[in-house]
Amino acid sequence: MTAIQGFELRAGTTTLAPVRKECPVLSPEDVLIRVAGCGVCHTDLGFIHDGVRTRHPLPLILGHEISGHVEDAGSRHRNLVGKAVVVPAVLPCGECALCRGGHPTICAAQIMPGNDRDGGFATHVVLPGTFLCVVPGAGSDPDAPLGSAAGLTLRHLAVVADAVSTAYQAVERAGLARGSLAVVVGLGGVGTFAAQVAAERGAVVVGLDVDPRRRAEAAKMGVGLALDPREVSGKELRSRVAAFAHGAGAPATGWTILECSGTPAGQQTAFGLLVHGATLMVVGFTLETVAVRLSNLMAFDARALGNWGCAPELYSAILERVLAGKIDIVSHAALKPLSSITEALEQVRAHRADRRIVLVPGREEVP
Ligand SMILES: [Zn+2]
Numbered sequence: 001m002t003a004i005q006g007f008e009l010r011a012g013t014t015t016l017a018p019v020r021k022e023c024p025v026l027s028p029e030d031v032l033i034r035v036a037g038c039g040v041c042h043t044d045l046g047f048i049h050d051g052v053r054t055r056h057p058l059p060l061i062l063g064h065e066i067s068g069h070v071e072d073a074g075s076r077h078r079n080l081v082g083k084a085v086v087v088p089a090v091l092p093c094g095e096c097a098l099c100r101g102g103h104p105t106i107c108a109a110q111i112m113p114g115n116d117r118d119g120g121f122a123t124h125v126v127l128p129g130t131f132l133c134v135v136p137g138a139g140s141d142p143d144a145p146l147g148s149a150a151g152l153t154l155r156h157l158a159v160v161a162d163a164v165s166t167a168y169q170a171v172e173r174a175g176l177a178r179g180s181l182a183v184v185v186g187l188g189g190v191g192t193f194a195a196q197v198a199a200e201r202g203a204v205v206v207g208l209d210v211d212p213r214r215r216a217e218a219a220k221m222g223v224g225l226a227l228d229p230r231e232v233s234g235k236e237l238r239s240r241v242a243a244f245a246h247g248a249g250a251p252a253t254g255w256t257i258l259e260c261s262g263t264p265a266g267q268q269t270a271f272g273l274l275v276h277g278a279t280l281m282v283v284g285f286t287l288e289t290v291a292v293r294l295s296n297l298m299a300f301d302a303r304a305l306g307n308w309g310c311a312p313e314l315y316s317a318i319l320e321r322v323l324a325g326k327i328d329i330v331s332h333a334a335l336k337p338l339s340s341i342t343e344a345l346e347q348v349r350a351h352r353a354d355r356r357i358v359l360v361p362g363r364e365e366v367p
């Protein structure tokens with residue numbers, strides 16, 4: 001019988017503790033996945049440090065950005081055994097009114113690993129098999145090269161589970177048109193991928209970030225103009241962006257503004273960039289409030305939308321683009337041993353990680 005080794009959050013603690021459990025008997029709907037990689041997300045830090053409650057009572061193994069191999073499966077998913085998969089960060093029920101109405105990521109009956117059940121900061125994870133995204137062309141070696149992107153392995157694809165897919169659905173839902181202007185506010189985590197997805201769709205992309213390292217990297221994400229919103233703001237920012245759009249042949253209207261910073265300042269900046277026919281897509285999260293003149297939406301015939309996660313049915317299209325090298329994740333992901341989880345979480349918390357950290361179970365941890 002397989003033992004699962006991982007790191008769990010216990011009540012009243014702010015570090016994850018190593019744990020070893022027996023693998024449960026699989027229900028017909030469940031599969032056992034040997035984890036290839038699990039990305040570290042700010043949501044995990046929220047559970048550990050900010051008092052955000054996991055839906056499953058503690059102790060719980062965290063981690064919801066998972067790639068791996070299906071090692072065993074209940075009767076309904078025997079066809080998945082041996083397959084390499086990416087696990088959508090939200091596994092919806094597929095049947096309720098929200099699921100049928102195009103909002104599966106907020107399905108009340110959803111399973112999110114590391115929230116509703118033990119997650120991927122472990123050697124193995126047990127999850128429902130229905131919405132797993134099979135990685136085409138992947139063999140049994142998690143370190144084997146995949147697709148046409150240099151250095152890409154199944155381990156890196158963990159990042160697709162949440163960061164890349166959230167960005168993808170946000171751009172998709174905003175209806176970003178080829179040749180139009182996209183402004184990405186905040187080029188960290190999700191923002192780096194939002195910029196790439198927007199550029200891949202043929203948009204002209206402007207990126208705003210206070211971090212000079214990110215602005216220096218922005219061109220590689222398809223960003224044509226990168227600005228520091230602390231240096232250029234208000235009307236001056238609008239006119240700089242408008243001048244750039246004009247020079248790049250993009251219309252002065254119908255901009256798509258993707259707020260990925262999750263900061264009050266970023267949200268103010270994003271709202272201030274509304275033009276006629278614009279779409280403001282809120283992707284980042286903050287508990288803070290901002291004061292805005294909401295009537296600008298009316299005056300500009302603009303819309304403001306939110307995006308939470310990504311529907312499972314979009315994952316294969318995302319994987320296709322990643323495998324074809326159209327969305328680069330290798331240079332935005334750093335593989336680290338699962339045993340270094342405490343240090344990795346601290347790095348992310350202190351904003352010292354310039355790439356998405358993917359934790360990889362080592363040989364010593366795999367029984
Ligand atoms: Zn996440």
Ligand SMILES: [Zn+2]
Nearest residue numbers: 093096099107
């Ligand atoms: Zn549902």
